[in-house]
Every structure is written in structure tokens, then in C-alpha cells.
Amino acid sequence: MNGNRTLPCLFILLLFITTCLTLLAVMPAVAAQKQSSVDNNTAAVAKEVLARELMQYLRAEYLGEDIEHLSVHELKESVSYYPLYPRQITDSANRTVTVYKPVTRIVVLNSDAGEAVTILGAADKVVGIVDSIREKPFYFPAMSRQTLVGTWKEVEWEKLVDLNPDLVITYTKYGVKADIAAEKLNPFNIPVVGLNLYDPNLIPAELTKLAILLQSEGRASKYILWCDKYKRIVEEEVEGKEKPKVFMTKTKAIGLTSGIPTFGPGTTDNELCAMCGGINIAGNLTAKYPKVGAEWVLSENPDIIIMKVAHIDGWDSESEAQSLRDDLLVGKEWDTLNATVNNNVYVVPHSAIYGMEQPFAMSLFAKIFYPELDIKPAQVYKQFLEEFIGIEYPADKIFAYPALDS
Numbered sequence: 001m002n003g004n005r006t007l008p009c010l011f012i013l014l015l016f017i018t019t020c021l022t023l024l025a026v027m028p029a030v031a032a033q034k035q036s037s038v039d040n041n042t043a044a045v046a047k048e049v050l051a052r053e054l055m056q057y058l059r060a061e062y063l064g065e066d067i068e069h070l071s072v073h074e075l076k077e078s079v080s081y082y083p084l085y086p087r088q089i090t091d092s093a094n095r096t097v098t099v100y101k102p103v104t105r106i107v108v109l110n111s112d113a114g115e116a117v118t119i120l121g122a123a124d125k126v127v128g129i130v131d132s133i134r135e136k137p138f139y140f141p142a143m144s145r146q147t148l149v150g151t152w153k154e155v156e157w158e159k160l161v162d163l164n165p166d167l168v169i170t171y172t173k174y175g176v177k178a179d180i181a182a183e184k185l186n187p188f189n190i191p192v193v194g195l196n197l198y199d200p201n202l203i204p205a206e207l208t209k210l211a212i213l214l215q216s217e218g219r220a221s222k223y224i225l226w227c228d229k230y231k232r233i234v235e236e237e238v239e240g241k242e243k244p245k246v247f248m249t250k251t252k253a254i255g256l257t258s259g260i261p262t263f264g265p266g267t268t269d270n271e272l273c274a275m276c277g278g279i280n281i282a283g284n285l286t287a288k289y290p291k292v293g294a295e296w297v298l299s300e301n302p303d304i305i306i307m308k309v310a311h312i313d314g315w316d317s318e319s320e321a322q323s324l325r326d327d328l329l330v331g332k333e334w335d336t337l338n339a340t341v342n343n344n345v346y347v348v349p350h351s352a353i354y355g356m357e358q359p360f361a362m363s364l365f366a367k368i369f370y371p372e373l374d375i376k377p378a379q380v381y382k383q384f385l386e387e388f389i390g391i392e393y394p395a396d397k398i399f400a401y402p403a404l405d406s
Contacts, residue, residue, distance in 0.1 A: 043083035093172040093194035109170035112197040120216040230359035238277030244303035246278040276365035294332040310350040314397035321401030
């Protein structure tokens with residue numbers, strides 16, 4: 001009896017294998033009809049992924065293996081997009097992320113992801129956002145009005161799922177981490193990609209990966225070349241110069257004489273300072289985010305102090321920025337510091353330091369460290385906003401105080 005049942009099963013199995021092999025064989029012909037100039041690597045990845053998915057389906061449906069697999073409908077749909085899809089990358093959490101069709105609905109769970117998507121020309125595909133994007137209408141005039149699914153630290157998962165996104169983009173180290181998001185969304189077959197998009201050294205690779213998923217490799221390449229251009233300019237301009245000592249802090253330092261926050265080894269701020277020819281006085285401390293006393297800063301005697309101001313993209317008047325700078329100095333007895341004596345205590349927007357604005361951050365820090373340099377931070381920021389973010393540069397805004405030669 002079992003032998004009689006085995007023969008039909010084997011026949012079906014052989015028939016399915018033949019169908020799979022035939023489908024794989026005709027893929028190149030399908031590709032040629034749809035598009036003759038598909039990137040070879042893209043097509044190769046698509047073919048490999050489809051072959052694997054077909055075999056997964058075969059093993060699950062005909063061999064009874066308990067493995068995840070696409071449905072017949074999903075397989076047919078994915079094949080219809082070949083050779084442009086499927087697309088697959090390894091994200092910054094070392095997770096394999098696959099999209100099987102063009103991404104048309106995106107949820108971004110932090111503002112760095114929002115900027116990256118904008119640079120890649122996919123801002124109009126964003127259907128869900130978090131608070132850090134809602135709070136930046138200057139950067140995201142349209143995106144900031146999309147459906148709010150929570151904060152960058154905590155998400156309302158049901159609301160997110162209801163948006164039926166093709167892709168969710170989040171951090172791997174902070175906020176709503178990629179592994180947590182994937183655990184919540186895997187049951188709904190919503191792909192999650194973990195990319196941080198704020199470290200100057202990692203942005204090119206991470207943006208390239210996101211561009212692959214969004215079929216926007218050309219835009220990523222244009223942005224990366226622009227970044228490389230200004231990185232080379234800054235490196236060449238500061239090479240061989242005497243390095244100033246720099247103390248970096250944030251607005252939480254206002255009113256404190258002890259426990260003043262700063263940035264130690266392993267932080268983006270520390271790295272940015274070094275890239276632009278400065279010496280971070282907290283760079284040799286043990287903690288990544290140390291807290292120091294006003295007396296310690298006095299003993300280190302920095303040549304420059306930079307305070308980052310959060311939740312702001314610039315100031316409408318110098319008096320607003322000057323007030324913040326004055327508040328920072330109150331009660332600390334820093335009157336004799338080189339930075340204070342030489343009027344080198346600066347306030348800058350937090351957004352200028354991290355993320356996709358890195359060429360502006362590099363040019364800004366380099367100009368603060370070496371005012372004589374032929375670098376114009378305002379022009380760099382104008383390029384970033386108008387060419388990559390798609391918004392007009394507000395000439396009446398102040399992005400650093402005291403003012404620099406723009």
C-alpha cells in the first residue's frame with residue numbers, strides 16, 4: 001500500500017522539480033524581454049534568491065519539511081519582477097534582508113532613516129513616521145505629516161502593521177532596534193532593515209545597501225561622491241596644521257559645574273573632531289560619554305568649546321544663539337580659558353553633527369578650528385539641502401554662532 005502511494009508522490013515531486021528547473025532556465029529570456037541593461041550582480045542575486053525560494057517551497061510542500069517558504073502566489077509575483085527583484089542585502093545587525101518586489105510603502109523609525117530615504121528619492125513612499133521626523137518639518141515638509149506610529153524609542157506596533165509597509169527602516173544600536181522590530185513584524189511578513197546612517201565612516205556602505213533595496217543606486221553614488229569630495233578637501237586643508245584643543249558638550253551642560261556631559265572615545269563627535277584636525281580633550285578618557293567638572297575643563301584649557309543644541313535646525317536671530325552660549329558659561333569660572341578669551345565658544349545645531357549632513361559638519365568644524373581656511377560651510381549646507389534633501393536653503397537662518405565666514 002505504501003509503495004502505491006510513493007509512486008504518485010515521486011511523480012509529483014519530479015514534475016515540480018522539472019517545473020522549477022524550467023522556470024530557472026527561462027529567467028534569462030524573461031529578463032531580456034523586460035530590460036536589457038540590468039546590473040549583472042542584481043540579476044545574479046535575484047536568480048539565486050528565487051532558486052532558493054523555489055527549493056524551499058518544494059521541500060516544505062512536497063517533502064513535508066517545517067521550513068519558512070513563500071506561497072505559490074508570492075513566488076509567481078516575485079518571478080514577474082525578475083531580474084530587478086528579489087533584492088537582498090546584509091544589514092548592520094548582520095541580518096539578511098530580502099525584498100521581493102518594488103518597495104512602495106516605507107515606515108521610517110528615526111530621522112536619519114528619513115534623510116537617507118529622501119536622498120534616495122523615495123520620500124514620497126514613506127507612509128509612517130516617528131516623533132523625531134514629526135518635529136523636523138523644515139527637513140521633512142511632506143513626510144512629517146504622515147501617520148505617526150510612535151517615538152524613535154517606542155512604537156505602536158498595531159498602528160504600524162495597519163499601514164501595510166513593504167519595508168521598515170530602524171537603528172541597530174539605539175531606539176527601536178532592528179532585532180526587536182523584526183520579532184514584532186516577522187509574523188506579518190514585513191521586512192525590517194537595520195541601518196544606523198549616522199557614523200561618517202559607515203554611511204557610504206549603509207546608504208548603498210538601502211539604495212539596493214530601493215532600486216536607487218545612482219542617487220546613492222551621487223551622494224557618496226559628494227561626501228568623498230568634501231572629506232578630501234577637509235583632510236587636505238587641515239593637514240600639517242597645529243591642532244587646537246577642543247571641548248564638546250551639549251545644552252544639558254547649562255547650569256552645571258559638575259557632571260558636565262561630553263564625548264569620549266568611540267563617539268561620532270570624537271571622530272569628527274579628529275577628522276577635522278582637532279584634539280578632543282575628552283578623547284583619552286575611559287568612558288564613551290563621560291561627565292566632567294568645570295575645574296577639569298579649566299585645567300585642560302581648551303582652545304575651542306562647541307555646544308550642540310538639540311531639537312533645532314538653526315536660529316532666526318543671533319540673540320537666540322548668543323543667549324544659549326552665555327547661559328553655558330554662567331557659574332563655571334571659565335573666563336580665563338583660551339576658548340573664552342578668544343571668543344571661540346560656539347553653539348551649533350545637533351542635527352549638523354550627525355547623519356547625512358556629514359560634509360557640512362566636517363566643513364563647519366574645520367572652519368571653526370581654522371578660520372583662515374578657504375572653506376565655506378554655508379555653501380556646503382546649501383548644496384546638501386537643495387541638491388539632496390530638495391528644500392530651499394534659508395539664507396536668513398543661523399547655523400553657527402558666533403558667525404563664520406560663509
